[in-house]
Amino acid sequence: xxxxxxxxxxxxxxxxALVTTGVIVASxxxxxxxxxxxxxxxxxxxxxxxxxxxxxxxxxxxTRALAALDVRAAGSDSVALRAxxxxxxxxxxxxxxxxxxxxxxxxxDPAKDSLLIATAEPERTASLISVAPQVNxxxxxxxxxxxxxxxVPDSLRSGDVLLVFESGAYHLSTGAFRYRPAGxxxxxxxxxxxxxxxxxxxxxxxxxxxxxxxxxxxxxxDARSRLAAARxxxxxxxxxxxxxxxxxxxxxxxxAT
Amino acid sequence: MSARRAGSAxxxxxxxxxxxxLIAAGSLAVAARSAVHARTVAAIVKARAGAEAAVRAAMAGxxxxxxxxxxxxxIIPVAAGAGALPGGVTHTATVERLSSSRWLxxxxxxxxxxxxxxxxxxxxxxxxxxxxxxLWLDFGATLTSGGDVALAPGAIVDGGAAALPPPPWTxxxxxxxxxxxxxxxxxxxxxxxVAMATGATLSAGGASVTGNPPVVPAAAxxxxxxxxxxxxxxxxxxxxIADRLETGSITPAPVLAGTVCDxxxxxxxxxxxxxxxxxxxxxxxxxxxxxxxxxxxxxxxLLVVAGDLTLAGTSFHGVIQVGGRLLANNSxxxxxxxxxxxxxxxxxxxxxxxxxxxxxxxxxxxELRRAYRxxxxxxxxxx
Numbered sequence: 001x002x003x004x005x006x007x008x009x010x011x012x013x014x015x016x017a018l019v020t021t022g023v024i025v026a027s028x029x030x031x032x033x034x035x036x037x038x039x040x041x042x043x044x045x046x047x048x049x050x051x052x053x054x055x056x057x058x059x060x061x062x063t064r065a066l067a068a069l070d071v072r073a074a075g076s077d078s079v080a081l082r083a084x085x086x087x088x089x090x091x092x093x094x095x096x097x098x099x100x101x102x103x104x105x106x107x108x109d110p111a112k113d114s115l116l117i118a119t120a121e122p123e124r125t126a127s128l129i130s131v132a133p134q135v136n137x138x139x140x141x142x143x144x145x146x147x148x149x150x151x152v153p154d155s156l157r158s159g160d161v162l163l164v165f166e167s168g169a170y171h172l173s174t175g176a177f178r179y180r181p182a183g184x185x186x187x188x189x190x191x192x193x194x195x196x197x198x199x200x201x202x203x204x205x206x207x208x209x210x211x212x213x214x215x216x217x218x219x220x221x222d223a224r225s226r227l228a229a230a231r232x233x234x235x236x237x238x239x240x241x242x243x244x245x246x247x248x249x250x251x252x253x254x255x256a257t
Numbered sequence: 258m259s260a261r262r263a264g265s266a267x268x269x270x271x272x273x274x275x276x277x278x279l280i281a282a283g284s285l286a287v288a289a290r291s292a293v294h295a296r297t298v299a300a301i302v303k304a305r306a307g308a309e310a311a312v313r314a315a316m317a318g319x320x321x322x323x324x325x326x327x328x329x330x331x332i333i334p335v336a337a338g339a340g341a342l343p344g345g346v347t348h349t350a351t352v353e354r355l356s357s358s359r360w361l362x363x364x365x366x367x368x369x370x371x372x373x374x375x376x377x378x379x380x381x382x383x384x385x386x387x388x389x390x391x392l393w394l395d396f397g398a399t400l401t402s403g404g405d406v407a408l409a410p411g412a413i414v415d416g417g418a419a420a421l422p423p424p425p426w427t428x429x430x431x432x433x434x435x436x437x438x439x440x441x442x443x444x445x446x447x448x449x450x451v452a453m454a455t456g457a458t459l460s461a462g463g464a465s466v467t468g469n470p471p472v473v474p475a476a477a478x479x480x481x482x483x484x485x486x487x488x489x490x491x492x493x494x495x496x497x498i499a500d501r502l503e504t505g506s507i508t509p510a511p512v513l514a515g516t517v518c519d520x521x522x523x524x525x526x527x528x529x530x531x532x533x534x535x536x537x538x539x540x541x542x543x544x545x546x547x548x549x550x551x552x553x554x555x556x557x558x559l560l561v562v563a564g565d566l567t568l569a570g571t572s573f574h575g576v577i578q579v580g581g582r583l584l585a586n587n588s589x590x591x592x593x594x595x596x597x598x599x600x601x602x603x604x605x606x607x608x609x610x611x612x613x614x615x616x617x618x619x620x621x622x623x624e625l626r627r628a629y630r631x632x633x634x635x636x637x638x639x640x
Contacts, residue, residue, distance in 0.1 A: 024269055031276035038283040045287045053294050057301060064305070065380075065636040084638035087381070089355070091330065118383065118634055119359060141332055159329065159355035161383060163638065 044225040051190035052245055055177050055221055058189065059170070063249040068214045071251065074203035077196070078171045079217060083181075085113065086164040090156045091138035094148040096130075098156045099137045101144045107131070108147065108164045112181065115151055116163040126151040128164075172199045172221070195229075198222040214251050221245040296375070300368045303346050304378035307366025308639070311338045311348035312382050315362050321386065321626035327354045338364060345369040358388040358489075360628065381637045384628040389619045391488035393442035395478060396576050396593035398452035399468060399610040403479050404582065404599025405457050408464035412606045416448035416468025419610040423574060423591035426613060430532055435616035445469060448593075448610040454479035457599065468610070484597035487561055487578055495561050498624040499544035501526070507549070509556035509571075511536035526556025529574035529591075540575065540621040548581065559618050559625075565598070574611070575618035592618065 009017070062083060072080040086104020093099065102108065108131050115126040134146040149162075156162070167182040175192030199222045205212040223243045224232070318337025327333060331354060338350020348366040355361055362384055368376040399416040400406065408414065419439065422431040440446060450468030451459055452475035459472060466472060477483065487495040496502070500520070511534055512522035518536035519525060526541060528534035540558040548564035557574040560566075565581035568588035575592045577583075582598035587605035592614035619625055 027269075028272060031272070035276055035279045035283075038280050042283045042287050046290055049290055049294050053298065056298055060305070061639065065638045067634045087637055089353075089361070118637065119355070119631075121632065123633055139330070157356075159359060161355065161361065161637070 040227060041225075044227045047191045048193050048223050048225045048243060051177065051193045052221070052223055052243055054190050055219070056245065056247065058177075059219055059247050060249060062170075063217060063251075066217075066249070066251055068251050071203065071214045071217060072167070074201055074214075074217065076200040076202070077173055078169050079201045079203070080167070080169040082116070082165040083168040083179075084163050084165045088115075088147070088149070088162040088164060090158050090160040090162065091146075092158065094134065094137065096132070096148055097150040097154055098160075099134050099146060099148050100162060101138055101140050102147050102164075103141075103144045104164060107145070108149070112166045113164050114167070115149075116165060117156065118161045118163050119159070126153060126162075170201075172196065172201065172219075177221070193223050193225060195222040195224055216251055217249040219245075219247040219249070221247070296370075300370065300376035301378065303342070303344050304366045304368045304376040305380070305639070307342055307346040307348040307368070308364040308378040308380035310342060311340075311350040311364030311366060312362045312380050314338045314340060314348075315350035315352065315364065316382075316384055316628050316630075319384075319386075319626070319628040324352065324354075324360075327352070329354050329356060335362070338362070342366075345375075355383075357390075358386050359631075360384050360386065362628075378639065380639050382635050383631055383637065384635065385631045386628055387625050388489060389438075389625070390442045392576070392619055392625075393439060393615065395483070395488055395578075395595065396615060397443045397478070398449040398473065398475065399593055399608050400450065401452040401475060401479050401593070401595040402457055402599050403454040403481055403484050403597040406451060406453070406459045406461070406600050407602045408459075408461040408466070408600070408606070409602045409604040410463025412461070412464040412603055414450045414461075414464070414466045414468070414608050416450045416471075416610045419448045419612045420446045421611075422613050423609065423611045425530060426532060426574075430537075430617065431613035435613040438616050438619075439612040446612065449473040449475075452479050454481075479595075481597060484578070484580060484595065487559075492561065492563060492580065495542070496544045496546060496563075498542065498627075498629075499561070500541035500558075500622075500624055501543045503543055503545045503549055504547060505550065506552060507554075508552050509554040511539075524554070526554075526573075527558055528555070529557035530555050530572060538621055540618050542622050542624045557614070557618065559622055566596075568603075568606075574614045576615060 066081065070082040085106055086102055086108055088100035088102045090098045091101050108128060110128045110130055113128050115128050117124050117126060129150040129152060132148045134148050137146055140146060169180045171178040171180060171186050172194055173186065173196065175194050175196055176188040177190045177194060178186040178188050180186040200220050202218040203214055204216040204218065205214050315335040315338030332351050335350040335352050341347045346366055346368050348364060350362060350364045353361045362382050364380045366378050367374055400414050420436050422428060436446060447469035450466040450471040452473050453459060455474065455476045485492055507524055509524050509526035511528035512519045512525040513535055516535060518539050520539055525536060526543060527539040528536040531537060542559045545562045549562045550567040551571045552569045553571060555572040559575055560573065560577045563580040566579045566583055568585040571588045573590050577590060577594045579596040582601060583596045583603065584601040585603035585606045590608045591611040593610055594608055
C-alpha cells in the first residue's frame with residue numbers, strides 16, 4: 001500500500017512557523033514602539049529647544065538697554081519693567097503737539113503706551129493722549145513714520161528723544177515663560193516646559209543712599225521635556241531632555257564705558 | 258523536485274532597516290534642530306555685539322573737525338564706526354545731530370552665513386559733545402574775578418586788542434575763523450578788561466585796565482557758583498577728562514620724542530613761543546587739584562587750578578581758571594583768566610584778551626572735541 005501524500009504541514013512545522021511569526025511580530029511591535037518613542041522624543045526635544053530659543057533671544061533683546069529705573073519690581077517668578085516699543089525724535093511742532101519721526105516694533109498706542117523723555121535732565125515720563133499720522137512735516141529716514149503726538153506734560157523741543165514704552169511683566173509661571181501687558185492677561189510665549197520650582201528671576205541690587213539700585217537681572221531657566229518630567233515622576237531615569245539656562249542681563253554695564 | 262516557497266527573511270530585513278532609518282532620522286532631526294538653534298543664537302549674539310561695537314568705535318573715533326559742521330537733523334555715516342569683526346561680522350555706524358551738542362549714534366551689524374545674511378542687529382546711543390559756546394561765554398572778559406582784585410603798578414589788563422594775533426603767532430596760526438567764532442558767541446570783538454562779582458573791589462592804582470568797558474559788573478559769570486564749573490563741566494569732570502594732572506611746582510617746556518611732540522613727557526604744555534615746533538599744536542587741558550606754582554617756561558591750552566595759582570616769569574597762551582587766588586610776578590597771559598578768590602598784588606602781570614588763543618585752545622584741545630556719554634541713560638533700546 002502506498003501511503004498518499006497529502007498537502008499540509010506537520011505539527012512541528014506549524015509550531016516552528018507560529019513561534020517564528022510570534023518572534024517577528026513581537027520584534028516588529030517593539031520596533032514600532034521604539035519609533036513612536038523616538039518621534040515623541042524628537043517632538044519633545046524640539047519643544048524644549050523652541051522654548052529655550054525664545055527665552056534666550058527675547059529676554060536680552062527686551063532688557064539689553066534697560067537702565068536701573070526701568071525695572072519696576074522683581075520677584076522670583078516675575079519681573080515688572082518698561083517694555084520699550086519704539087523711539088521717536090521730535091522734528092517739528094504741529095498745531096496739537098510735537099511731530100516726531102518714529103520707528104518701532106509697532107505704532108504708538110495711547111491705550112497702552114507712555115513716553116519717556118530720554119534727553120530731559122533728569123529724564124521724565126509723559127502721558128500719551130493721542131497719536132495722529134502725519135506726512136511731509138519732516139524728512140524721514142528709512143523705516144521711520146511721522147506722527148503728531150499729544151502728550152501731558154508737553155515741554156518738548158526739537159531734537160528731544162522719546163522712548164515709547166508699555167508697562168509689562170515677564171512671568172515664569174505654570175511651566176511657561178509668559179508676558180503680561182499692563183491691564184492684560186498672561187500670554188504664554190513658550191510651551192509649558194519650565195520647572196516652576198527651579199526656574200526663577202533674581203534681581204541683583206546694591207545699596208545706595210537713595211535705596212536699593214538694581215544692577216543686574218538674572219533669569220535662571222530650568223527646562224525639562226514633558227517626557228523627562230513624566231519619567232522623573234515615575235521614578236525612572238530622566239536625565240535626557242533637561243536643560244538649565246542662566247541669562248544675566250546687566251542693567252548698567254552697558255553704560256560703564 | 259520540491260516547490261520553492263517565498264520566505265519572510267527579506268521582509269524582516271527590510272522592516273529592520275526601515276525602523277533603523279526612522280530612528281536615525283529622528284535623532285538627526287533633533288541634532289539638526291539643535292545645530293540650527295545654536296547657530297542662530299550665536300549669529301544674533303554676534304550681530305548685537307557688532308552693532309554695539311560700531312557705536313563704541315564711532316564714539317572712540319569721534320572727529321569733531323569732520324562732524325562739527327553737520328546740520329541738525331542730518332544723518333551721515335561715521336567712518337570710525339565701520340569695520341569687521343571675526344566671525345563674519347561687518348558693522349557700520351551713522352550719526353544724527355539732534356541739537357548743537359547732542360547726537361544720536363546708530364550702529365548696525367550684519368553676520369554673514371554660508372547661504373546669505375544670518376543675522377542683523379542694531380544699536381543706538383545718545384552722546385554729547387561739549388558746547389564751546391559755554392566756554393566762550395565764561396571767558397568773555399580778560400580777567401573775571403569772584404574776589405577782590407589788586408593790581409600792582411605796571412600791571413596791564415587789556416581787553417581791547419582781542420582780535421590781534423598774540424606774539425609770536427601770525428595769521429597762519431590765527432585765521433579769521435578765530436575772531437568769527439568769538440563774535441558768534443560773544444558779539445563784540447573788543448572785550449571787557451575786568452569783570453567783577455557783586456561786592457568785589459578793584460584796586461588798580463598805577464596799573465592799566467582797558468577794554469570795552471574796562472570794568473564791568475558780572476554777577477552771573479563771576480559769582481562763586483560760576484567758578485565751580487568749567488563751561489558746562491563741573492570742576493571734577495574737568496579733572497576726569499584732563500590731559501595732564503599737575504601738582505606742586507613746575508616749569509613747563511615742550512618736549513620732543515625724536516621729531517614728534519612727546520605729549521606724555523612731564524611738564525610739556527605745548528610750545529606757544531615756537532610756532533614751528535612739533536608741539537605748537539598741542540593744547541592740553543591741564544588740571545591741578547590743589548595749589549600750583551609755575552616758575553618760568555611757557556605753556557598753552559586750558560589750565561584749571563582748584564587752589565591758588567602762582568605764576569613767576571611764565572608765559573601762557575589760552576585760558577586759565579583758578580579756584581583760589583592768582584599770585585603772579587612778571588608773567589604774561591594771552592587769552593583770558595578767571596579767578597574765584599581774586600588776586601594778590603601781581604607785579605609785572607600782563608593779561609591780554611586774545612580771540613585766537615581762546616579759539617586754538619578750544620578747537621585743538623583733544624578732550625574738548627570728543628563725544629561723551631550723557632549723565633544717566635545713553636544706550637537706547639535696540640528697536
